[in-house]
Amino acid sequence: MERTFIMIKPDGVQRNLVGEIIKRFEQKGFTLAGLKLMQVSRELAEKHYDVHKERPFFNSLVEFIVSSPVVAMVWQGEGVVASARKLIGATDPLAAEPGTIRGDFGIEIGRNIIHGSDAIETAQREISLWFSEEEICSWENSMKPWLKE
Ligand code: DAT
Ligand code: MG
Numbered sequence: 001m002e003r004t005f006i007m008i009k010p011d012g013v014q015r016n017l018v019g020e021i022i023k024r025f026e027q028k029g030f031t032l033a034g035l036k037l038m039q040v041s042r043e044l045a046e047k048h049y050d051v052h053k054e055r056p057f058f059n060s061l062v063e064f065i066v067s068s069p070v071v072a073m074v075w076q077g078e079g080v081v082a083s084a085r086k087l088i089g090a091t092d093p094l095a096a097e098p099g100t101i102r103g104d105f106g107i108e109i110g111r112n113i114i115h116g117s118d119a120i121e122t123a124q125r126e127i128s129l130w131f132s133e134e135e136i137c138s139w140e141n142s143m144k145p146w147l148k149e
Pocket of ligand 2: 118
């Protein structure tokens, strides 16, 4: 089953958007497979954003992620990686379409509320970076027959 890694960033938690964001993934029809509130270490934040380590915004990005708790999640379902990116919207919240999470709740790229894996391989890497095997539940939602033929 396809899975993706979603993180509600410190601004999303501080702005009390956790319930609203989880609601959107639930209502779309995806299944929650892992969930934890955590204070992120610098080491984890740096590993997570390793691909951006040469970018000018890397340090402020890491500072931001470790500044206050985040909600780390694993969501599963067919096509969840690409669909989650659509639910999240463009990286710059001012460019993100209304109806997306960033489009509805954000105004600045450095405070864009949420992270979602950008590809299936990235999702696998990020899930294993953030979650242990035991922290992920494999289960089937009883609504499945009402969501899929
Ligand atoms: P995304 O989070 O949409 O996958 P990304 O991987 O390009 O975007 O960048 C990771 C995060 O880094 C992004 O959510 C916010 C921050 N970021 C990206 N580009 C930035 C920029 N030009 N200035 C400041 N922060 C930026
Ligand atoms: Mg990215």
